[in-house]
Amino acid sequence: MSEASRLSRFNIASLALGLAFLYLPILILVIYSFNASRLVTVWGGWSLRWYYEFFGDRAMIEAAWMSLRVAVSSANIATLLGTLAAVALSRGERFRGRTLFSGMLYAPLVMPEVIAGLSLLLLFVALNAERGFWTVTIAHTTLTMCFVAVIVQSRLGSLDRSLEEAAMDLGCNPVRAFVAVTLPLIAPAIVAGWMLAFTLSLDDLVIASFTTGPGSATLPIRIYSEVRLGVKPEINAICTLVIALIAVVIVIASLASKLSSSQGESAAPL
Amino acid sequence: MSGRRIFARPARFAAIAPYVWMVLFFLVPFGFVLKISLSQTAIAQPPYEPVFDLMAGWEVLKAAFAALSLDNFKLLVSDDIYVFAYVRSLTVAVTASALLLMIGYPIAYGMARLPRRWQGVAMVLVIVPFWTSFLIRIYAWINILQHDGLLNQILLALHLVSQPVVWLSTDSAMYIGIVYSYLPFMILPLYATLAKMEPVLEEAASDLGAPPWRVFWLVTFPLSLPGVGAGVLLCFIPIVGEFVIPDLLAGSNSLMIGQTLWLEFFTNKDWPVASAAAMVLLVVLLVPLLLYERLQKRQLEQGR
Numbered sequence: 001m002s003e004a005s006r007l008s009r010f011n012i013a014s015l016a017l018g019l020a021f022l023y024l025p026i027l028i029l030v031i032y033s034f035n036a037s038r039l040v041t042v043w044g045g046w047s048l049r050w051y052y053e054f055f056g057d058r059a060m061i062e063a064a065w066m067s068l069r070v071a072v073s074s075a076n077i078a079t080l081l082g083t084l085a086a087v088a089l090s091r092g093e094r095f096r097g098r099t100l101f102s103g104m105l106y107a108p109l110v111m112p113e114v115i116a117g118l119s120l121l122l123l124f125v126a127l128n129a130e131r132g133f134w135t136v137t138i139a140h141t142t143l144t145m146c147f148v149a150v151i152v153q154s155r156l157g158s159l160d161r162s163l164e165e166a167a168m169d170l171g172c173n174p175v176r177a178f179v180a181v182t183l184p185l186i187a188p189a190i191v192a193g194w195m196l197a198f199t200l201s202l203d204d205l206v207i208a209s210f211t212t213g214p215g216s217a218t219l220p221i222r223i224y225s226e227v228r229l230g231v232k233p234e235i236n237a238i239c240t241l242v243i244a245l246i247a248v249v250i251v252i253a254s255l256a257s258k259l260s261s262s263q264g265e266s267a268a269p270l
Numbered sequence: 271m272s273g274r275r276i277f278a279r280p281a282r283f284a285a286i287a288p289y290v291w292m293v294l295f296f297l298v299p300f301g302f303v304l305k306i307s308l309s310q311t312a313i314a315q316p317p318y319e320p321v322f323d324l325m326a327g328w329e330v331l332k333a334a335f336a337a338l339s340l341d342n343f344k345l346l347v348s349d350d351i352y353v354f355a356y357v358r359s360l361t362v363a364v365t366a367s368a369l370l371l372m373i374g375y376p377i378a379y380g381m382a383r384l385p386r387r388w389q390g391v392a393m394v395l396v397i398v399p400f401w402t403s404f405l406i407r408i409y410a411w412i413n414i415l416q417h418d419g420l421l422n423q424i425l426l427a428l429h430l431v432s433q434p435v436v437w438l439s440t441d442s443a444m445y446i447g448i449v450y451s452y453l454p455f456m457i458l459p460l461y462a463t464l465a466k467m468e469p470v471l472e473e474a475a476s477d478l479g480a481p482p483w484r485v486f487w488l489v490t491f492p493l494s495l496p497g498v499g500a501g502v503l504l505c506f507i508p509i510v511g512e513f514v515i516p517d518l519l520a521g522s523n524s525l526m527i528g529q530t531l532w533l534e535f536f537t538n539k540d541w542p543v544a545s546a547a548a549m550v551l552l553v554v555l556l557v558p559l560l561l562y563e564r565l566q567k568r569q570l571e572q573g574r
Contacts, residue, residue, distance in 0.1 A: 011383045014376035015392065022399045022453065025410035028420060032413065039418075081288040088285030093278040101285060104292040106563050110504065112511020112555070114528045115548045118535065119299035122545065126302055142295040145288065164277055174280045196401075203403040206513055210535075220405050227409050227518060231416060239406040246401055254394070 030243065033236035050237035060222055060238065067202055067219035070133065074140035075197035081141070082148025082197075083190055087178075089149070090156040108146045116143060117210030124211060131213030139211040140201040147200065148193035155189035156182075191256040195249050202242070300552075307545035308338040318541050342546035352547065355530040356554065362516070362526060363509040366448045367502045373449060374456035374501065379490075381457070382464035389465065393458070400454040408447050408518050415443050415519075444520035448509060456501040463497030464490075496565075503562045507555055527551055 033051075037044030054060055085105055092098070108116060120139045121131075129135055159182070167177035205220040212218065219242070226235055309318040346352045381392045399407065414420045415437035422434040437443050467490070475485045491498075513528035520526075525533070527547060534544040 007383050011380035015380035018377035019395055022396070025407065025414055025450070026399065026402060029410040029413055081291055084284040085288035087281050091277055091281035092285060095282045095285065101289055103563060104296050107559060108296065110507040110559065110562055112508055112528060112551065114511050114513055114531050115552055118531070118544060118548050119303045120295065122302040122306055123295070123299040138295060142291070168277065174277045177277070199401050203405065205405055223405055227412065231413055235409060239409060242406060243402050250398060250401055
């Protein structure tokens with residue numbers, strides 16, 4: 001039986017409908033951000049009016065700047081820690097507390113954000129830490145390093161270990177073998193992990209709401225408080241800018257994973 | 271194999287930094303949640319008592335320990351608001367997971383049947399929306415579902431309804447939002463198992479005379495159960511604690527537990543009750559969490 005005939009009309013229809021369902025709402029949002037009319041539902045011609053409005057909105061700009069700084073810093077720390085964790089889990093064989101370690105790394109992937117946010121806030125209050133940039137960064141790092149660990153670990157798992165062993169047979173010590181052989185091979189997964197950590201941090205509302213202090217709102221917090229009051233065309237413009245930024249990030253990430261697949265096996269799906 | 275063992279030693283040292291970080295910022299905070307869930311509300315900063323002061327000496331500490339109580343948990347069990355919130359959260363999560371499975375399965379199935387080179391493209395297309403902001407995706411639906419939004423305009427233009435339908439602040443809006451946000455989490459594990467399945471098995475069944483629905487029900491679906499399990503868990507657990515979607519899309523007359531927790535914390539400033547609610551939520555989710563961890567481990571081992 002040929003491959004094409006396995007694809008029934010029902011398959012094609014469900015795929016097309018599913019993808020339309022996933023993309024249409026975002027497309028509509030982007031189109032309406034260029035709407036000249038204040039009424040979100042009436043089309044008044046193309047315009048950049050709401051983008052000007054956003055760039056004139058000091059509070060929004062400050063929130064966006066705060067979000068970007070948090071996203072970059074937490075993604076950097078999370079990538080470092082997550083990669084170390086992945087190396088320990090996939091190359092460390094057995095060590096004491098390994099079960100607890102992997103449990104702590106998997107649990108945040110699915111744990112409700114309200115619990116993570118609440119627990120970290122209670123810690124910061126008990127430590128009497130001033131809440132703001134650093135507390136949000138720490139909170140986001142804790143969540144996103146787990147995602148980095150999973151991505152890098154799946155890449156490490158698919159690597160041929162004999163490469164590392166060959167390097168050591170040729171006289172490398174383990175650290176040098178890792179830096180010279182393993183690291184270049186898992187680099188695309190590390191890049192993908194950084195990108196995911198960055199977008200997750202940029203995206204987060206709940207954990208940031210718990211862990212931030214007065215006067216240092218992130219962009220999602222500001223968007224959320226505006227959205228609760230209703231639909232505003234300016235929000236459409238901000239959302240479109242965020243989508244554009246993330247699109248750039250995805251393109252870079254997919255280039256990185258293409259690089260990795262040309263080096264051998266395909267990379268992790270994310 | 272000795273090379274492996276030599277490599278393993280420094281690899282174990284790599285665990286130190288992330289280990290310390292996770293203990294400090296993941297495990298220890300739960301100790302605080304537990305402690306504060308046993309405390310009383312106070313009009314003070316921080317808004318709970320007793321506050322443990324390690325410098326104050328043993329007698330004060332002992333008194334502080336004695337002041338801990340299970341009152342907050344008793345309140346959670348006896349007050350209808352919380353019981354309803356837990357029941358509603360579980361109901362919503364079960365319903366939404368079922369909807370996600372019914373909608374996600376045909377899509378994943380269609381993906382698995384595409385020619386090989388198109389499968390990768392389809393997978394990227396499913397993942398991309400997952401990268402765009404969660405909040406933005408919900409906001410996009412508010413645009414569409416509002417009173418004079420696109421959906422009502424279309425329905426009116428097609429004469430399917432004579433008056434605009436109220437979508438926002440209803441359960442249907444919330445389910446649309448949840449299905450929309452979590453769909454990639456359901457599709458990807460389903461696709462992963464369906465794509466690995468041998469088409470020969472289905473062909474054999476239909477060659478033996480089984481009609482398509484029996485082939486699906488007796489061959490395809492049972493073989494895809496691991497994917498079904500992973501997808502359902504991956505959606506069910508976070509949906510139980512969901513806050514943003516019900517808050518923005520559902521009505522305010524029946525709250526989910528995530529919303530109740532948020533309300534207690536930010537509006538009522540009742541940190542002890544919020545902490546107790548979080549502890550109970552965690553216990554409720556522990557079973558599916560452990561199941562998920564086991565599945566994850568098995569999949570990683572199979573991937574090796």
